Amino acid sequence: MGEVRCVIHRNPGKTGSTVFLHLDGCFDRGSSGDLRRELRQAFDRARGARVVVDMAGVDLIGSECIEVLLVGYTRAMRTGHGYEVVNAEGHVRRALEATGLCPRSDDNLYAPSTGDAVEAALS
Template sequence: MDFSIERDTDRAGKTTYLLLGGDFDRSAHRDLRRALKEAFSRARQGRVVLDMARVDELSSECVEVLLTGYTHALRGGHGYEVTNARGHVRLLLEATGLCPRREDDTLYAPVWLTGDVADAV
């Protein structure tokens, strides 16, 4: 496994923190789904906070799990927050709406130069 999921709770037991780290490739989505399910059952109408500070890669399967978790939180009356994402992981989560967009309100998209345009540069 190239990823880690650590769980912590506040003293009142109302907030469950999932500290994620490493490469969340397509094989990690099952463990992430299980960790979210356990976090929601522990939080009991509280909050689930996912700290993405140490995440280097995030597969589309894991993004789907995070979006499903958001839907579960809305339906179950839980708080749900994705924090500390950085780099391309942040950009991906901004595009899905799981992280707030930056103040400049622009999305980054690489420019792929092709054909005559690439030759001119």
């Protein structure tokens, strides 16, 4: 896979009540340490407020970085912070939907039963 390319931009937000992390690039095993450190610092700066992780620029996310985001969610739940992972697209979004970090884009959690599928096809 070539060199890991990841960029993390911090933005404390205009009201000071939200800390934004804007992620760009590929996030795999090599970038999980950087993401962990930045997320920890974001929680420290948020002081009980909200942390928003903007995934709009993420091209790839590995399991190590998904784990970091899940640890962030757990920390938010334990400490009373708000926490959101937003703007994920494509396969990155599907991976985050599978973990519950992003809401599902559809309401169909399960395939229809065989009887329902046959009935729909015949009507």
